[in-house]
Amino acid sequence: MTDLLQVDNLTKRFGGLLASNALNLRVAKGETHALIGPNGAGKSTLMNQLSGEIAPTEGKIRFKAQDITGLPVYARTALGIARSYQMTTIFNGFSALENVMLAVQAHQGHSFHFWSNARKESSLRSPAADLLARVGLQSRANVLASNLAHGEQRQLEIAMALASEPELLLLDEPLAGMGIEDSAQIIQLLETLKQHHTILLIEHDMNAIFSLADRVSVLVYGTVIATGTVDEIRANAEVQKAYLGAKQEEKGFQHA
Numbered sequence: 151m152t153d154l155l156q157v158d159n160l161t162k163r164f165g166g167l168l169a170s171n172a173l174n175l176r177v178a179k180g181e182t183h184a185l186i187g188p189n190g191a192g193k194s195t196l197m198n199q200l201s202g203e204i205a206p207t208e209g210k211i212r213f214k215a216q217d218i219t220g221l222p223v224y225a226r227t228a229l230g231i232a233r234s235y236q237m238t239t240i241f242n243g244f245s246a247l248e249n250v251m252l253a254v255q256a257h258q259g260h261s262f263h264f265w266s267n268a269r270k271e272s273s274l275r276s277p278a279a280d281l282l283a284r285v286g287l288q289s290r291a292n293v294l295a296s297n298l299a300h301g302e303q304r305q306l307e308i309a310m311a312l313a314s315e316p317e318l319l320l321l322d323e324p325l326a327g328m329g330i331e332d333s334a335q336i337i338q339l340l341e342t343l344k345q346h347h348t349i350l351l352i353e354h355d356m357n358a359i360f361s362l363a364d365r366v367s368v369l370v371y372g373t374v375i376a377t378g379t380v381d382e383i384r385a386n387a388e389v390q391k392a393y394l395g396a397k398q399e400e401k402g403f404q405h406a
Contacts (some may be wrong), residue, residue, distance in 0.1 A: 151178035154318060154348050155200070160209035162195055162372075166260075169195040170206065171372035177318070182340075182349040184359045186383075189367035193352045194368070197322050200350070201233045202226045213318070229258075232316035236309045242296035246287055246306050249295055250278035253313035279311040285339055293305060301332030305339060312343075319343065321351045325358055337361065368392070 155177035162170035169192045177183045185193050198204045200211060202223040211219045218226055240249050251274040258273075261327050282288050285305040290298060295306060304324055311319060324340070325333045337358050343349065344362065359366060360380045367377040370392045376383060382387055 151180065153177065154179040154214060155213040155217040155350065156210075156215075157196075157200070158210045158212075159206045160196070160199060160211065161243060162192075162199060163207045164202070168386040169372050170209075173209070173369075173373050175367060175377075177348060178365075179317075179348055181350060182344045182362050184351045184353060184363035184366045185369060186353070186359060186366060191369040192372035193369055194322060197233065197320055197350075197352065197370075201231065201320055227316075228339045229313050230315070230317035231320065232314045232318070233320040234304070234311050234322060236303050240295045240303055240306055240310070241362070242294065245292050245294055246282060246298060246309075247275070247278055247291040249306055250309050250313060251275060253310035254278050254281075273384065277313070281312050282306075284312065284342075285309045286335070299332070301328055301335055303347050304332075304336060304378075308339065308343070315347060319347050319349045321353075323354065325353055325355045333358065335403050339350075391406055 153176045155175070157173060157175040158171050160173040161168070165234075171192075173192070173196065176237060185196070186321075187193055195204070199206050202221055202225070206219065209219070210217060212224070213231060216229070218229065221229075241252065244252070254274050254277050271279070279288065279291065282291050285308055287302060287305050287309065290302060296301065298306060308321075308324070321340075324336055328336065333355065340349070340351075340362055351362065363380055365377060365379055366383045368373050368383065368389050375392060376386050376389050378386065
């Protein structure tokens with residue numbers, strides 16, 4: 151498969167802290183690729199560098215064979231990269247539909263200054279409504295974002311990310327803080343999205359990882375120690391030791 155994203159020798163230092171350590175990663179076009187690792191392994195720092203929110207100290211990031219290492223967030227978005235975050239980044243005072251309309255408006259290049267007049271624009275409302283339907287929120291379009299359930303807020307954030315028509319979705323713990331029912335709904339949504347988008351996913355829910363991912367990369371101390379299919383990662387002794395510890399080799403990992 152063709153690599154959509156290439157990361158070579160990516161290094162990020164925060165003073166004496168080495169958050170990314172000569173990290174190498176390949177994400178193939180069309181795959182769902184999961185990043186796992188213990189807390190402090192550097193997963194979110196990597197996502198921040200991929201999305202353009204922080205600059206690496208060393209190394210290269212290529213997207214569609216183009217060097218994007220020095221590009222800002224908006225330029226990466228224009229190329230086809232979108233991101234959701236651990237914490238929701240929605241506008242609580244706007245309805246679900248209005249939140250997505252704002253995202254569509256930003257993608258179309260219009261100023262938020264004219265938002266009061268833009269609320270009635272069919273060129274914004276129609277695609278926003280379609281995106282809400284795509285994530286299963288069509289019946290919640292006129293509900294204030296602050297009144298949506300936590301799982302619905304994550305669905306809304308994904309709808310906003312989809313407004314930029316991305317090729318690559320960077321999803322940072324989309325199941326964080328969810329119960330069983332909400333998690334199942336988001337997993338079902340991601341199963342649908344993976345048919346149309348390349349996805350790079352951080353998630354601690356191993357059952358979700360093993361049901362969604364085509365390949366898995368394991369980060370420890372800022373570097374990738376293994377990449378492979380779900381079965382290959384399950385059977386990797388180094389991963390079992392470094393990521394879960396010897397006592398967890400059978401419980402919660404191999405049988406997840």
